[in-house]
C-alpha cells in the first residue's frame with residue numbers, strides 16, 4: 263500500500279465551477295472572487311475578507327495596512343514555514359523570534375512578553391498544524407503594549423478557539439490556499455479577514471496595484487499585483503462548502519491515530535481537541551529523537567512523511583546571514599525541529615490507510 267502525506271481534492275464540480283468562471287467572468291476580480299470573500303468572511307464571523315494571490319501576500323498586506331513599515335520589529339515564532347517572516351523581511355521590517363510551547367508548538371506568551379521592546383510594532387502568532395495559539399494571553403500583552411496582532415491562520419481554516427473561529431481572534435487573520443492546505447483554490451491563493459473597514463479598504467487597494475477606489479488610472483497608495491483569479495475563487499467557493507465536513511474527517515482521523523499510537527515507542531503525539539481549542543489537524547505531527555530513522559523506514563514502506571519543520575526560520579541560511587541568528591537562541595523550537603515528523607493526514611484518508619501507517623510505525627518500534 264502507498265499512503266501519501268497529503269491528497270488535495272479536485273472534483274468535477276470544482277473543475278466545472280472554474281470553467282464557468284473562465285467562460286463568463288472577468289478573469290481576475292470577477293464575480294466569484296467577491297462571492298468567495300463573502301462566504302469566507304461569514305465562515306470566520308468577520309466583517310470583511312479580502313482575497314489575494316497567496317498566504318504570504320495576505321500577511322504582507324495585513325501588516326502594511328496596519329502601518330507596519332521598514333525598521334519596525336515584528337515578533338513571530340521561528341517554528342513555522344519561512345513565509346511567516348518572508349512576508350515582511352523584503353520591506354525592511356525585522357523579525358524578533360520567540361520560542362514556542364512544547365505542548366502545542368505555538369507562541370509562548372511568557373517569552374513574548376519578555377521579547378517586546380520599543381521597536382516592536384506587531385505580533386504574528388501562528389496556529390501551527392491547525393492548533394490555535396494562546397490568543398487571550400497574546401492579545402492581553404498586545405493591548406498592554408499597544409501592538410497589532412495578525413494571526414497566521416494559514417494552517418487553521420475553520421479551527422475554533424473558545425467558540426470563535428480562526429481569523430477573527432485578532433486585528434486580522436491571514437490564510438493560505440496552497441493545494442495541501444485544509445482547503446485550496448486549485449492553485450495559489452490567500453485571504454485576509456478583518457473587522458476594520460479601513461484595513462479592508464487598504465488591502466483591497468494594495469492588492470490591485472494601489473488603484474484609487476472607482477478609478478482605473480489613479481493610484482493613491484503603493485500597491486502590488488496580488489489579486490486572486492476568478493477561476494481560483496470559483497474553486498474556493500466549492501472547497502469552502504466542504505471545509506466543515508473535511509475538518510471533521512481530519513479530527514476523526516487524528517483521533518484514530520491518537521488511540522492507536524498512544525504508548526508506542528518514544529512517540530510524543532500532538533494535542534487533541536480541548537474545551538478551549540478545536541484544532542483542524544492540517545498536519546498530524548509526531549515527535550521522536552529517532553525521526554530520521556523513522557522517516558527512512560516509512561519511506562521504504564510507501565508511507566509519505568514530512569519534516570515540518572526541519573530547520574526553524576531563524577536558522578535558515580539566509581536568516582543566519584541577515585540577522586546573525588545561531589543555535590541556542592530558541593531552545594524549545596530547536597529541540598522540536600529536531601524531532602517532528604508528520605505522517606499522512608488528509609480529509610479522505612481511509613481507516614485502512616490509517617491502520618497501515620500505524621502498523622508500519624509499530625513495526626519500526628518493534629525492531
Ligand SMILES: Cc1ncc(COP(=O)(O)O)c(C=O)c1O
Nearest residue numbers: 316317318343345346416438440
Ligand atoms: C504557517 C504558514 N504561513 C504562511 C504560509 C504562506 O502561504 P503561501 O504559501 O500561500 O504564500 C504558509 C503556507 O504555505 C504557512 O503554512
